[in-house]
Amino acid sequence: MRPLALLLLIPLLACDVVRAPEGSGEGSGLVRTVSAGAANAAAAADGRVAFVVPDLADVPPGEIGVAVRRGRALLEHTRDSLPQFVGNGLRCTSCHLDGGTRRNVMSWVGVYARFPQYRSRSGAVIDLEERIGDCFERSLNGKSPAYDSREMRDMIAYMAWLSRGTPVGRETEGQGLPPLAPVKPDTAAGRRTFLAECARCHGEDGQGLIPPATPLWGPRSYNIGAGMARLRTAAAFIRAGMPYDRPNTLTPQQAYDVAAYMNGHARPDFKGKEKDWPNGDPPPDVAYQTTARRR
Numbered sequence: 113m114r115p116l117a118l119l120l121l122i123p124l125l126a127c128d129v130v131r132a133p134e135g136s137g138e139g140s141g142l143v144r145t146v147s148a149g150a151a152n153a154a155a156a157a158d159g160r161v162a163f164v165v166p167d168l169a170d171v172p173p174g175e176i177g178v179a180v181r182r183g184r185a186l187l188e189h190t191r192d193s194l195p196q197f198v199g200n201g202l203r204c205t206s207c208h209l210d211g212g213t214r215r216n217v218m219s220w221v222g223v224y225a226r227f228p229q230y231r232s233r234s235g236a237v238i239d240l241e242e243r244i245g246d247c248f249e250r251s252l253n254g255k256s257p258a259y260d261s262r263e264m265r266d267m268i269a270y271m272a273w274l275s276r277g278t279p280v281g282r283e284t285e286g287q288g289l290p291p292l293a294p295v296k297p298d299t300a301a302g303r304r305t306f307l308a309e310c311a312r313c314h315g316e317d318g319q320g321l322i323p324p325a326t327p328l329w330g331p332r333s334y335n336i337g338a339g340m341a342r343l344r345t346a347a348a349f350i351r352a353g354m355p356y357d358r359p360n361t362l363t364p365q366q367a368y369d370v371a372a373y374m375n376g377h378a379r380p381d382f383k384g385k386e387k388d389w390p391n392g393d394p395p396p397d398v399a400y401q402t403t404a405r406r407r
C-alpha cells in the first residue's frame with residue numbers, strides 16, 4: 113500500500129471508535145446519540161463507563177486548550193518533538209492507535225480516572241506520570257521526561273481531556289486490550305503469516321517499510337522490558353489492531369503465531385528488568401527472569 117493510501121485510511125478508522133460495540137444491548141443507542149463528553153458518565157452494559165471520544169473541535173479555549181493540543185502533538189510526534197527521550201523508531205501512537213482513541217487498542221479514553229493504580233510490575237501504587245515514564249523507558253527504549261516538566265503536563269492534559277466526565281476510579285469500556293485465551297504458538301506458521309499479512313507494511317526484515325509502519329524487532333524496536341515483548345500482550349494487540357487496514361481478521365492462533373515470530377527476534381535489553389515484579393508475581397509470558405521470582 114502507498115503512504116498516501118495509508119494516510120487516507122486514518123480518518124476512516126478514526127470514525128470507527130464511536131460505533132457501538134458489537135452485540136451490546138442497552139448501552140449502544142446511547143453511545144451513538146449522546147454528544148461526546150456528556151455521555152462519558154453513562155454506564156455501559158458491563159458497568160464500565162461508556163466509550164466516547166471527545167471531538168478535538170471541543171478542546172476548550174485558552175491555555176488549557178493549548179496544553180491539550182500540545183500534549184496530543186507530543187504523543188504523535190514523539191521522536192521529532194522529544195528526541196532526547198526516545199531511543200528507537202517508535203512514537204507513542206505507534207501502539208496507542210489513533211492518538212489513543214481507538215477502542216480496544218490500549219486507548220487513553222478514561223485513563224486519567226484509572227490512576228493512581230497499584231501495578232504488580234512496579235510492586236507499588238503509581239500515578240499516571242510514572243506510567244507514561246514506563247512507556248518512555250521501555251516501549252520507546254528511552255528515558256522519561258521529568259514528572260513536573262511541561263511536556264509531561266501537556267501529555268497529562270491531553271489524557272485528562274480524553275477522560276473528562278469519567279468518575280475517578282471507574283473503568284472504561286474498550287480500555288486495554290481484549291484478552292486472548294492463550295494457545296501454543298507455532299513460530300514457523302507465524303513466519304508465514306508475517307510474510308503474508310505484515311511484511312507489505314513492516315518489511316520482510318521487520319524494520320518498517322511504509323511509514324508510519326514501524327520496526328518490530330532489532331535495535332530500533334521496543335525493548336525486552338516493554339509490555340509488547342510479552343507474548344500474550346503482543347498477540348492481543350496484533351489481533352485487535354493489526355493488520356492496520358484489516359484489524360480483527362487474524363484467528364487467535366494466527367495472532368499468537370505471529371506474535372511469537374515477532375518476539376522471537378533480538379531487541380534492546382532493559383537495564384534493571386530483573387527488579388520487575390518485586391513481589392514475585394510475574395505473569396507467565398514474561399520473557400526474562402526476575403530476582404523475586406527466582407527466590
Ligand code: HEC
Pocket residue numbers: 187190202203204205206207208218219220223226243244247248251252267287288289334338339340345
Ligand atoms: C510498543 C508499544 C507501545 C508504545 C510505543 C507505547 N506504549 Fe504505552 N502501553 C503499551 C502497552 C502494551 C501497555 C499496557 C496495556 C495493557 O496492559 O492493557 C501500555 C500502557 C500505557 C498506559 C496505561 C494505559 C491504561 O489503560 O492503564 C499509558 C498511559 C501509556 N501506555 C502511555 C504511553 C506513552 C505516553 C507512550 C509514549 C511515550 C507510550 N505509551 C508508548 C505499549 C506501548
Ligand code: HEC
Pocket residue numbers: 113202205206207209210305306309310311312313314323324325326327328333334340350354355356357362370371374
Ligand atoms: C497496512 C499496513 C500494515 C500492515 C499490513 C500491518 N501493520 Fe503493523 N503497523 C502499521 C502502522 C501504520 C503502525 C503504526 C501506527 C501509527 O503509528 O499510527 C503499526 C504498528 C504496529 C505495531 C506496534 C508498533 C511497533 O512497531 O512495535 C506492531 C507490534 C505491529 N504493527 C505488528 C504488525 C503485525 C504482526 C502485522 C501482521 C499481522 C502488522 N503489523 C500488519 C501498519 C501495518
